[in-house]
Structure formats: structure tokens, C-alpha cells
Amino acid sequence: MQFLRAILLRLATTAVTLFGAALIVFVVVRVVPGNPIAMMLPPNATEDDVARLRALYGLDKSIMEQFVIWLGGVVQGDFGTSISLRRPVAELVLGRLPATLELSILALILAVALGGAMALLGTRWRGRRTEAAVDVANGVGMSVPDFLWGLLLILLFGVLWPLFHISGRVSPQLDLPFSTNFYLFESLLRLRFDITADLLAHMFMPSVALALPLAAIIGQLLKQSLKETMGLDYVTLARTKGYGETRVILREALRNAVLPTLTLVGVQFTFLIGGTVIIERLFSYEGLGNMAIDAVINRDLPLIQGIVIVFAALFTAVNLVVDLTYAALNPRLRHA
Amino acid sequence: MSAYLEIRNLSAVVRGTGERLLRGVSIALEAGHVTGLVGESGAGKSMIGKAVLGILPTAVEVVEGEILLDGQDLLRMPPDRRRRLIGATAALIPQDPLTALNPSHRVGPQITDRLVDILGWSRADAEARAQALLDEVHIAEPARVMKSYPHELSGGMRQRILIAAAFAAEPRLIVADEPTTALDVTVQKQILRLIAEMQARHGTAMLFVTHDLGVVSKICQDLAVLYAGKVVEQAAMRDFFRAPAHPYSRALLAATPQYTDPTGSLRPVERDVLDTVEAEIAADDREWRNGQAGP
Ligand SMILES: Nc1ncnc2c1ncn2[C@@H]1O[C@H](COP(=O)(O)OP(=O)(O)O)[C@@H](O)[C@H]1O
């Protein structure tokens, strides 16, 4: 019963959040200067042509009227038609979403692995040179933003040692036998590791660029939390049982130390997803973020709205997953 | 020389500052005996227990002395070997049952972990042993309790579990660090009785840390009185309560109302007694520093 109420409450807040995001974006893109219609027509188009097209896309009505019409479509699953690409927004956005999801999740995995390793190393050899080195690495990781990491990586692995692909998601000459746009996932399922390798060679630099700042944050927070946990009574008691330092860290401290960092990592992960907009552009990766920039340049109002809604939905989904993970890891909540 | 645990001339300082926390402590503990370690808060009682179990804080450094466990010096042993030896032969009953159990693990594994991971028992044997131990510490439905998480249990229950866990590997030495201080008054007596009962049944030598002479009188055969990291007196219980040798011991005894005048209130230790002890400690420190600077 309580569980059901929690879920309903959650759905309600999600709906309100998405509605708010939609409304704000809807108004903002219509208030800022720039005319989508003018960009579609040749320079010699008449006033009449412009007016006709405006009416066609419903842009001659008041903003509130437009919003209500748009919302009416959305509840029926119709997010409108892209002005610049002339295809349904839902189809365009859902076509690109898998690419961005795969990139973000790969970056998250890299960040957790790298940050976790840093935290464990720094804790295992705390107070020694290893910890100092970890602190410096985390400091650098945090103070350089993802797009600068991207440029640096391009310089290193695109120009100096061209080991990885600088642009795109997959080599165009490859024949893709896939039925979804989750290429990486599907290539693994279908055991087409040749394609997996090609995808990873494309995703390496953008995912590392996205991962490094998050890895540094995870490394710093988790190390701090681990060090505090290592001073607690149950950890000391475990030492008297004969456990060595490494086992004490992994068995006794890690799980309890992860909890306080989890929420912050969730928030930081939503920042990472936001970062895909620039990073996908930088590496010409065909994802949602790259499409968002084109949509803004073209003043493609329906497409911008659709993309924003998807990003907002993604953020709330991340928060939900964080909360569920927290509950799963914390026996106090599991039994409540 | 029949002592099971012998601490000889143990001195510890705070790293960096050189502030002395333990001042040439010597304590001998017979196999199967209970020795009380008494002193005010901050006297260094826990520090001695931690030194024995190899869990001193990193900020504290042992600078001289020996800790002989069954004749082997723990301080001159490779750390890995010491850790395993302590895990196999000694155990701690901690002060605060609310913080001494890992909140993420079920209770059962926190009793069996040492048996399985360090001593190589099979899981089934370890679980059977844990059930028997929970029976011994008077916990009903051991099987259910073993599946519980610590937050589902009361403080008294948790302390019973920690006692069971301490006795799990049939240790020959237990350090009990104020094991009743954090509990409700009503529970304190039960837990104290339980510890005495378990100790007698298993014949475990015990270093029983407390600031309460009343508790000492109930469970210990002899005691050491600690002031500012210095043992001012070690004596058999009987002799101590009949005729404490050191003025500080006398003052401590006088300050514990039920042993002199049950209606009297707790009296603070008098100024001139404190001055005497402080002077002894200052002399001790001077001598120690000279010894350190000399050769
Ligand atoms: N981590 C530490 N670093 C430095 N000094 C400490 C540390 N822990 C305790 N001390 C000091 O050591 C002394 C003895 O502490 P302790 O053994 O815990 O006293 P108690 O007799 O109450 O158990 C105290 O003066 C305390 O301030």
C-alpha cells in the first residue's frame, strides 16, 4: 500500500516536472529571436509565402494556444513534425536516443570503474604517496571540463597517435544487420564483435571525455567516504578478527561508503548526459545531443521541444534508478 | 611466568607531538583469569586493549615494551602473522553495540566470518557453531536472529550477539572494553552476568576494561589501576578491596560510594592525592626522557 502510494507520488511528480520543462522550453524558444520559417524559404520568398507557412505550422496563433495544441498532440503520442527534417519528431528523437544512451552509459561505466579504482587505491594506501597522487589526479580530472578533455584526446589519439576514430558512430562501409538503433548492445547480443570493436573505436574518445570529470568526482567522494568509514567501530572489530587491510576495505567499508556518494553521483550523471550535447558535436557522433544543436540552429521548434522532453525524462529516470539502487543497498530502507 | 598475556613496560606516544599516552605499562594476565583495568575516562584503558589487539590508531605509536601472548612478542612479529594470530586466539567485546555491527551485513555472517574466512571452517559448521553460541547467550530463535540486520535488534540483543561473536573461535584471550557502558541500566546487569557466565564456562582469560570499581568487584580476580597511562597499582581483588596500596587507588575506592558508605554520594578525588600522582608521573616522564636522550 505504502509502496503503491510512493509509486503514484513519483509518477505525479515526474509528470509535473516534464510538464514544467515542456512549458518553459515552449515559451523560451518562441520568445528568443529567430524565425524558423525564414530559414526554410529561399531569400526571394514573399510576405505571403511566409504567412502561409507560418499558418501551416500553427505559428500564427498565440503561444498559449500553440502550447495547448501541442500538448493535445503529445497526449496522443504525436510530438509534431520537424520543420527542418520534415519527419515526425517522435520518430527522429527515438531514432537518435539509443546512440546517446549507449554513449552515456559507456561513459558512466568507465567513470565508475576509474573513479572506484582511484578511491580504493587512495584508501588502501592512505597517508602515503599513492593517496597524494590520487588526489592530484582527481583534482585535475575535476577542473578540466569534458569538452577540453575531448579536444585533448583528439590531439593525442586523433592526431599524434591516430588509434581511434575522431568522428561518427560507426564506419559507414560496415553492413549493419541490426533491427534497433542500440548498435553496441545488439552487436554484443549477436556476437558481431567486429562491429563492437568498430563502435568502441568510435566511442572511445567521446566516452572518455565525458567520463573523466565524473570519474574524478566519484574518486574524490568515495575515497572521502571510505576513509571515514574505515574509522568506524565495526571496521575496527573486523580487523581484530584477522582480516587484512584490503579485505577490510572491500568487505566492511565499501558497501557502506558507497551509499552517501550514490545520490551525488546520480546528480553528476545527469550533468554527464547534458554534456553529450557538446561532446557529440565535437566528435560528430550521431546522437540526440548533436541533433539538438542542429535543431537550435534551424529554429526547429517542434524538434527542440521533443528533444528537451526526452532529456528531461532521462534525468528523472536516472533519479529513479539512483533511488532504487539506494534502497536496494541499504537494508534499513529495504525493510521499511 | 605462567601468564598468558604479559605486557611489559609498554610506552606509546602520539606520533609527531611525542605526547605520552602509555607510560611503561606492565600487566600480567593468567590463563583463564579476569583482570580488571580501571581508571578514569582518558586514562588510556582502551589504548592498552587496542595495543594488545593490534588496532591502535595510526596516530599512536608504541615506542618501547613487549606484549607477550603465550610467550610470543606481538610487537616483534610480521604484521600479517600477528593479525592472523590475534584473529585465531583473541577477540574483542566492544563498548558500543550500536556501532560495532556492520549495518549492511546480516547478523549471522558477522558471527561466522572469522571461522570461515580466517580459520577455514566450512560454512555449515560455522553456522551450527553460531546457532549454539546464540543459544548460549540466551537468544531465542537463533536461526531467525542470524538472518536479521543489526538495525532490527535492540542494543542488548546486539551486545549478546557481539559476545557470541567474540567467543566464536574459542579464543584464549578476550578484551572487553567497557562492554556495558553504552547499555540501559537494566540491561547492564544482565550483560555483565552473561559475560561472567561465558568466561567461566569457556575458561577464557579476559582483560576487562571499566571505569567502575563496582563492576570490577563482580567479575575480576585481580585488577590494575591506571592513571594518565601509568599503572599505579596491580593487585588481587581481595587485597585491593581490603587494603589498596596506592593513595590514588584509595581515593578511587572512596569515590565509589557502595564500598564505604552506601548512603554517601560520589566524592571527587582529592587535590593532594592528584598532586601526588601527578608528581610521580612527572618524575617518571623526566626519567624516561633522559633514558631516551642518553644512549
Ligand atoms: N587517535 C588518537 N590520537 C591521539 N590521541 C588519542 C587518540 N585516541 C585517544 N587518544 C588519547 O589517548 C588517551 C587515552 O585514551 P583512551 O585509551 O581511549 O582512554 P580510556 O581510558 O577512556 O579508554 C586520551 O587522552 C585520548 O585523548
Ligand SMILES: [Mg+2]
Ligand atoms: Mg575507553
